[in-house]
Amino acid sequence: MSVRIKKAVFPVAGLGTRFLPATKTVPKEMLPIIDRPLIQYAVDEAIEAGCDTLIFITNRYKHAVADYFDKAYELEQKLERAGKTEQLEQIRHVLPKGVRAVFVTQTEALGLGHAVLCAKPIVGDEPFAVLLPDDLIWNRGDGALKQMADLNEASGASVIAVEDVPHEKTGSYGIVATDKFDGRKGHITQIVEKPKPEDAPSDLAVVGRYVLSPKIFELLESTGTGAGGEIQLTDAIAQLLTSEQVDAFRFEGTRFDCGTHLGLVEATVRFALENPKLAGPAREVMQKMLAE
Ligand code: G1P
Numbered sequence: 001m002s003v004r005i006k007k008a009v010f011p012v013a014g015l016g017t018r019f020l021p022a023t024k025t026v027p028k029e030m031l032p033i034i035d036r037p038l039i040q041y042a043v044d045e046a047i048e049a050g051c052d053t054l055i056f057i058t059n060r061y062k063h064a065v066a067d068y069f070d071k072a073y074e075l076e077q078k079l080e081r082a083g084k085t086e087q088l089e090q091i092r093h094v095l096p097k098g099v100r101a102v103f104v105t106q107t108e109a110l111g112l113g114h115a116v117l118c119a120k121p122i123v124g125d126e127p128f129a130v131l132l133p134d135d136l137i138w139n140r141g142d143g144a145l146k147q148m149a150d151l152n153e154a155s156g157a158s159v160i161a162v163e164d165v166p167h168e169k170t171g172s173y174g175i176v177a178t179d180k181f182d183g184r185k186g187h188i189t190q191i192v193e194k195p196k197p198e199d200a201p202s203d204l205a206v207v208g209r210y211v212l213s214p215k216i217f218e219l220l221e222s223t224g225t226g227a228g229g230e231i232q233l234t235d236a237i238a239q240l241l242t243s244e245q246v247d248a249f250r251f252e253g254t255r256f257d258c259g260t261h262l263g264l265v266e267a268t269v270r271f272a273l274e275n276p277k278l279a280g281p282a283r284e285v286m287q288k289m290l291a292e
Contacts, residue, residue, distance in 0.1 A: 002127060167203050176190065177191075219240055
């Protein structure tokens with residue numbers, strides 16, 4: 001048995017160039033799926049997993065993310081006066097009571113590994129989660145991070161979410177090799193960042209959810225630049241494997257790659273069809289369009 005993770009790190013300092021021109025002023029994490037920004041889905045997943053300290057690694061342009069999690073006194077007052085209790089609850093629930101948000105500025109864009117290292121003073125010496133909000137994971141049952149936190153609590157090992165990807169796509173992901181799977185999990189024996197298909201040890205790709213041992217921080221401190229000239233989290237995990245157990249976990253749920261246009265469309269359709277008020281009309285609109 002290990003301690004239950006309480007802290008979640010959200011690297012949100014990326015430029016979001018795929019979504020320009022929208023991301024000229026709106027951080028990609030603030031793009032909405034129906035009525036909630038992408039970051040809210042990741043935050044809700046972390047809170048469901050038991051986290052009460054949310055650490056956002058931002059850059060100096062991303063005020064919108066901090067503003068979003070701040071209390072909106074004037075808006076709350078207006079909604080209260082207008083008797084709009086449902087909307088009032090919605091904005092109050094952005095960050096539920098007992099959950100705190102901490103913002104750390106990543107002064108230089110040196111890569112995902114460097115972003116995670118920026119959280120070290122807040123995380124300290126305990127296991128913690130990393131969630132990449134671009135990867136939106138939808139599941140009717142427990143969220144992906146809760147599934148992983150349960151596993152980590154039981155085994156004490158680091159846990160990394162994985163899913164099978166088409167062989168020609170290995171160059172877009174961290175790719176792992178594992179021992180034989182026992183149910184949904186297998187011990188990772190190798191991990192490489194964005195290998196070409198001919199160099200990939202498997203087609204099992206890292207998805208943006210990690211539960212990591214705090215040992216990762218000292219390894220990140222000595223991790224040099226890797227793929228794409230960036231300090232890669234994957235490279236520090238490759239080091240971690242040599243001294244600690246790291247498990248790959250095939251989570252239950254569907255991942256939408258909201259770092260791409262199509263992924264954002266897919267997620268929007270999925271959540272529209274899951275929304276009790278929208279499902280019927282959304283289905284009608286889609287059927288009509290498809291018949292055109
Ligand atoms: C990052 C990680 C990569 C992982 C991916 C999942 O890459 O470096 O290992 O597979 O997230 O979304 P990025 O998509 O930020 O380039």
